[in-house]
Amino acid sequence: MESISARNWPVGKTSSDPSSGDAGAHLSPMVDVSQWLEAMPQYSAVLSFENDQINVLNANERFAAAFSRQQELTGANPTTSSEWIERVRQFVQSNRICDSFELRRDGKLGPEYFMCTLGRLPADANHPELYLLTATDRTNERTIEKNLRRELLSDGLTALPNRTGFGEEIDDRIANTVWPDNAQFGIIAIDLSRFSRVNESLGPMAGDELLITVAKRLKSSLRQGDVLARIGGNDFAIFARLNNGLSDALHIVQRIKEALSSPIRLSDLQIRVDCAIGCALSTNLSDDPDDIVRKAQAAVKIAKRSGKVEIYRNGVLKEAQRRFSIESRLRDALAQGGLSLAYQPLIHLQTGEITGFEALARWDDEELGHVSPVEFIAVAEESGLITPLGRWAAYEAAQTLSRWDAKFGQPMPVGVNVNLSPIQMARDDVASMFEEALRYSGIAGHRLTAEVTESAIIADPDKARKLLFALKDLHMPIAMDDFGTGFSNLASLHSLPIDILKIDRSFVSSMLEDRDKAVIVRTILSLAESLNLKVTAEGIETQELAHALQQMGCWQGQGYHFAKAMTEQDAFDYWRARWNFETV
Incomplete structure (x- = not known):
């Protein structure tokens, strides 16, 4: 077969007349609406709006399976039903050409998520205005996103929140918990002493086992509503609601000491866990949680030197910040x-x-x-x-x-x-x-x-x-x-x-x-x-x-x-x- 160069490909002259598809154009009567809907990969349906009611005129099998007409329109699942129907009603009464929204509903295997789009179909004197609803199943994507987010916000070893997840947990507790008048919150920071010696002597596997055991014991000392997190290699932190101020915090510290008092068995050895504990208390619920965490970490550094439980006092954070500045500048000074x-x-x-x-x-x-x-x-x-x-x-x-x-x-x-x-x-x-x-x-x-x-x-x-x-x-x-x-x-x-x-x-x-x-x-x-x-x-x-x-x-x-x-x-x-x- 003789090949033809794209440069010499014959081109026909186009007409200046508009092609079919003007405002009065409709689908060819050779193809039924249901066939068009079945050809669409999304869950699809054509809707009408009459007498303040949403009616499903036609739908493909995927839509029928996911959005049972009888279940949705009869209100068998009123929360989900009212949500998407209300969104369609708002769209009909608006002047928008198209709209989109995400729909969440409870399925047999857990939450299901659909990305829904709405569009207006052409209408004339003989055909009232109809609406095309399509839905794309995003359950898998949302599940992956949820799992990735959980990995980003949690510690893979202990399954506790990490530093970032700890901050989000605190924000959630402050925003969505009923707090009594004059209530405050506190952060208790815990640093495991001599943890590096366990890694050096027994290996990283033993160190991991020690951290997991400590995490379980610390969790057993929590009250309802407290949050435990692993915010560093051998650093833990607790968010605690304090109805009685410092006395509540000291009560939790005592429970922590009791939980860690008995030795932990690693291989054939009995390891006694010592820790430094520092506390910082908020003055009110509007305090920045990140600031309170930093203050608790500053207090625990002092506790490592003093050997006692330390409560943050004004000026300690500034001292810690100055020590950090000195360390950074000293490193440069030694190099230069x-x-x-x-x-x-x-x-x-x-x-x-x-x-x-x-x-x-x-x-x-x-x-x-x-x-x-x-x-x-x-x-x-x-x-x-x-x-x-x-x-x-x-x-x-x-x-x-x-x-x-x-x-x-x-x-x-x-x-x-x-x-x-x-x-x-x-x-x-x-x-x-x-x-x-x-x-x-x-x-x-x-x-x-x-x-x-x-x-x-x-x-x-x-x-x-x-x-x-x-x-x-x-x-x-x-x-x-x-x-x-x-x-x-x-x-x-x-x-x-x-x-x-x-x-x-x-x-x-x-x-x-x-x-x-x-x-x-x-x-x-x-x-x-x-x-x-x-x-x-x-x-x-x-x-x-x-x-x-x-x-x-x-x-x-x-x-x-x-x-x-x-x-x-x-x-x-x-x-x-x-x-x-x-x-x-």
């Missing part, structure tokens, strides 16, 4: 070199010479301004940023000594003390960190002193012992900071490679006015002498204190009486001036 080290001199109390400096982190942020070390170090420990912060401080302190040596022309007879956080000691390879810092800077290990706290040693004595001996292999001196505030026993102190005890400022600063503290200082000095340890006194702010400690035989001191912490250049100039003076 936004922090600096200040150096406070350590003074030999018998000779007055500078024996070294303590390195102290300082931070001035463009948005936050000056941030106190007490504030940003606490946030760093909470967020895990203490590890990069500690590494930066160790490297920077070692490099500072290297730069000072270059200015002086030879190694200076001073060292720098670097503080170690207990969290950094637990999480980081501290020995390798110091080894790298010394190697990169080219300074000897005896010039970098590691300051550790009693709490770091008590938390994990075996790990702390290995670390301290590893530091001694680098020839680094080790100082125990804040000595006297912890619970170290003499046996462990004697067995550890400690070189220096630093008496906490809380004992030193008021020892002249408080006889008991003076006795404590003398006892520490006597203990150190018997163990062949050196002692540094912190917080020396007056000449009288310095003289008294000198008379007691204290080796070294630091405090505002001698100098505040200063920049790297100022610290070098301060040492150089004192060194020149002392060697003349």
Whole structure:
């Protein structure tokens, strides 16, 4: 067969006369209306409106099966019947050409949904106006949508509402529940302690089993109308209606504690579940539920530190928001070199010479301004940023000594003390960190002193012992900071490679006015002498204190009486001036 190009396809000339289909046109009498309706894929029917009644003149079999004429028009299902008939009546009496609406009705297997459309058919003197009703079954689509929505709003593990679903449940309860006068609602946030240890030790399957069991127990402690949700990995929350304010919330907390009091069996182990609980109460029903949830989460963070149930108080959320801002900005500052080290001199109390400096982190942020070390170090420990912060401080302190040596022309007879956080000691390879810092800077290990706290040693004595001996292999001196505030026993102190005890400022600063503290200082000095340890006194702010400690035989001191912490250049100039003076 010879093919013909589309470009050369013969085209016939069209007529300018209108084709059939003008206003007076009707369906060909060769095709009956019922045949047209049967050919339509939708549920279809032709309706008339006479004497304020809706009549079904013709319909296909699909329509007859889904919308039984007898059932609908006789009112066997009056709710559904009246709904679609009323919509048709409104359409007839309007001037609209077409309309659509969704119809929901109860079927044998549950709710059924139909998308209905209405349109006007042509009319003339011999034919009254008729109406075409079509309906498309959307039950499957709505069921899929419902299932997807349920998945989006619920936790797949516990089947509880998730964070988003929790918010919708709260909105629904507030809007559709009859509340007595002066009623309020509360949010109780629950954080499972040490949950990560279960995952690490027993595996994620055991962790999932623990969460499911906890969810069941928490659910058993609820009252009617309360809502339980899993809003995070190991975080749960309860929405509670409070007719009696805080007393109702505390009653629920007590029920929660009782529900979690007995151990949970996982494999062959009995796991005791500890949790931190924080509560936030609304002032009235118009309060934003999301805001109350955030306040409860802020309270539970405090509960994790205090070990007690915490009730949100004004200002806590602002504190939490500031901690979040500090964490975010601190992360950027560590990446971009936004922090600096200040150096406070350590003074030999018998000779007055500078024996070294303590390195102290300082931070001035463009948005936050000056941030106190007490504030940003606490946030760093909470967020895990203490590890990069500690590494930066160790490297920077070692490099500072290297730069000072270059200015002086030879190694200076001073060292720098670097503080170690207990969290950094637990999480980081501290020995390798110091080894790298010394190697990169080219300074000897005896010039970098590691300051550790009693709490770091008590938390994990075996790990702390290995670390301290590893530091001694680098020839680094080790100082125990804040000595006297912890619970170290003499046996462990004697067995550890400690070189220096630093008496906490809380004992030193008021020892002249408080006889008991003076006795404590003398006892520490006597203990150190018997163990062949050196002692540094912190917080020396007056000449009288310095003289008294000198008379007691204290080796070294630091405090505002001698100098505040200063920049790297100022610290070098301060040492150089004192060194020149002392060697003349």
